[in-house]
Amino acid sequence: MGLIDSLFRRKPPRPTAVDGASRILERFTTATSMGIDREDLARYPVKQRKVMAFHFGAIEYLAREFQLDETQMLSVFVVFIDTYFVMPITETGSISERVQGFYDKPEEREYLEAGSDVCRRWHEDDERRAPLELGERLQRA
16 A cells, blocks of 8 residues: 555655745844844834845845746745735836845845845854844934
8 A cells, every 4th residue: 555655646846946035034034033123113104115125136136046037036025025024016116126226225225235245154154143134224314
């Protein structure tokens, strides 16, 4: 019976690159949240956009690591927004417009670049305290 079970048992699907990037982003987001005042964040949309830009920078870093295309990268970002910001779709606006704002607005671009750097240092160099830089930046802002 064991042989028959092993032959016909469904094997779990192999994780995709998007799954791998999403898992790392989830752990990274947990690490960054330790330094953030969530109530303060909920009151200030400007800070929310900075946090989104920071994490989009991390997503860009992970997209390079996992060789994600633009659509896959944006799908990771949409899941991030839906999970951590619980925004109705009417409030999220166009994802591509939101991302373009990260590049166009100097202050948000600074957070985007920092997010990429901090995620790299956390993931590659094992700097476990690096994600706390997000909270430090928000306090200075």
